[in-house]
Amino acid sequence: MSLSKIIKLSWLICLVGIGLSPAYLSAQDEEGEEPEQLRTRASLSSVQKNNDAISLNMLLRAKIDDRYTGLPGLEVTFYTSTDSSEIELGKATTGEDGVATLTVKGKDIPRDTGNFMAFMAEFEGNDEFKGSDDDIEVLPASIVLEPMEEDSSLALKVILLGDNEPVEDEDIAIFVKRLFSPLKVGEGTTDEEGAAEVSFPMNLPGDNEGNLEIFARLEDHSDFGTVEAVLTKAWGKPVNQLDQELPKALWSPNPPTWMLLTFIILMVAVWGHYGVIIYKLFQVKKDGEAA
Amino acid sequence: MDISKKQTAILQKFAPYIERFDARSFVWIFLLSLVILVGLYALIQQIVEGHVVTGMRDNVVWGLYIVNFIFFIGISYGGAILAGMLHLFKVPWRRPIMRIAVLTAFISALIGPIFIILCIGRFDRLHYLLIHARLQSPIFWDVVAISTYLIGAILFMYLLMIKDFAIYRDSDVLNLPPWRRNLYRALSLNYQGTESQNKQLAISKNLIALIMIPMVVVVSSVLSWIFGMTLRPGWHSTIFGPYFVLAAIYSGAAVIVIMMWIFRRAYKLKDYLTDKHFAYMGYILLSLGAGYGYFTFSEYLTSWFGSERWDSEVMEKLFNPAEYGWWFLISNIFSIIIPIVVVAFKKLRTPNLISLAALLLVFGMWVKRYLIVVPTLETPLLPIQDTRPEYIHYSATWVEWALSFAGLATFILFFIVMAKLVTIVTVSDYTEKER
Known part of the structure; x- marks a missing residue:
């Protein structure tokens, strides 16, 4: 084997050695560990x-x-x-x-x-x-929401207009805004004039003046997407939690009377004894000074 | 003030112990301080890392800290009620025991509540307990009860020491540094032994002893109601109030016996803490043990017989040797069977055996408190989504153990320090006519 062949073979072995070396492999791994973008x-x-x-x-x-x-x-x-x-x-x-x-x-x-x-x-x-x-x-769409009050009942007239035309046979749901998620209170299907009448429950708790925020909603329609109308009416029962007198109960901020009395009697009895004893101790000190 | 010959003799006996700290005391203080330092390191870990360094999780929210809290507070209540009864009923053999009883009550009442503070996750909201206090909350009752009780325990201990402070102040037998004399002078409130002073002190002591007895019953019941007022299986029991009261007096009496034995040996007090005193305390342990055993049987028989679903789950854990069965058995043998057997048989009724039984009793009662707290919390009423074993099963970490042992070491250390400040026997109770 000639010297040039030996040199070439040595180079080849070196290159293969380097190529398979742990360092090179780990470098490859590190490149492979680069964080991928998430889809x-x-x-x-x-x-x-x-x-x-x-x-x-x-x-x-x-x-x-x-x-x-x-x-x-x-x-x-x-x-x-x-x-x-x-x-x-x-x-x-x-x-x-x-x-x-x-x-x-x-x-x-x-x-x-x-x-x-x-x-x-x-x-x-x-x-x-x-x-x-x-x-x-x-497509442009809208809901017209009209309140209807009769002697002893409440109702909502809902008219669904899609591209300025009445839309027939669609379900419109009525919701009332609550603290966390809206409360569904009724549902109606539109007629050929795009209208539906939905009765509304009475005596729902409202704000201080009885106001309720009422929604009519058409959900995820294929042409119109979601369509919504909002109306505020004083159809609820006025609730003012701050002014409301809570009963004396375990769950309320006002403890039951018997519990309050027991607590006061026990505290007065014990601390009263402590008071008398401390007074007596002052007397002991005073008598000692006099003696 | 006049100091009788008998009192002088007692002072001479105790002089070496209260005049200076000897080498043995220093060794004990050093060793106990090491344990407390490890506890402090654990506390720093807990403050820096948060409660994740403990075994407490969302499901089992209480662990060793609450167990230790009930244990120490129970001992304190026991010491206080026994001291109150012995004083009020003028029990003739009470004299060498009273000081140990009130010191037990006072020191335990200082250590117990510290474990509650260790248990609080949001320490910055601690004051909410007061500014947002709800009278209907058993937690609020407990805060008020324990703080009121602590004042009572301090007053009780102080009232029983005033005459002794005056004796230390005026005694020629004791070779005390000036600061100690000044301290006793201040604490003795110029007591000179006048008729008027004796009358005022007698009324005060009777009043505090009288109020301590019902107060311990109330505060011990309030402690039990933290558990009893919940609807958890194993806790929601009408017997829990009296059960806790009895258990508190029982464990407190046992600790008094142990401390009597230690001081009898360490201070060579066989003439003061005689075999008779151990036998009498043994009778108290026997009576309380019988009552405690009856309550335990009644409590678990009712739950077991009812076979209510959730109660049965807790019962199964307590009776199953693969879970807490062995500990439940050990607890009952140590805290009920052994003390009763030791005191019942005359041959076994020796100071050493009664004290050993008291030691096992105290250990058994600690285990019982663990069995009250943990198995119930490991039995959730609602299924939980993430049921990793470490979320359901409680296992105390080294931090909790380190702080628990630090609490025990603090109890012993405080006793050693207090025994250097005052005689472990009430000197003023020993008069010439009352020997």
């Missing part, structure tokens, strides 16, 4: 309200520990698009539940030839998460 999933939805406001809600989630989890603190950009262009509506940041919300006015949104409003929301991505987007198209 995100975007879901855009809309709520059309009766003051021409449209609330755009973008839910951003990622699969963490095998569960889809809302991603807080990420910036989402909202757009509206026409056949020819895309206009930025604004930006919003996702909250603790992973939802970013932007409210726009319906009259400012351009329509396509079919009168649809097209919305798009995009998360551009960052070091941790890959970007994602979603889009929806909705």
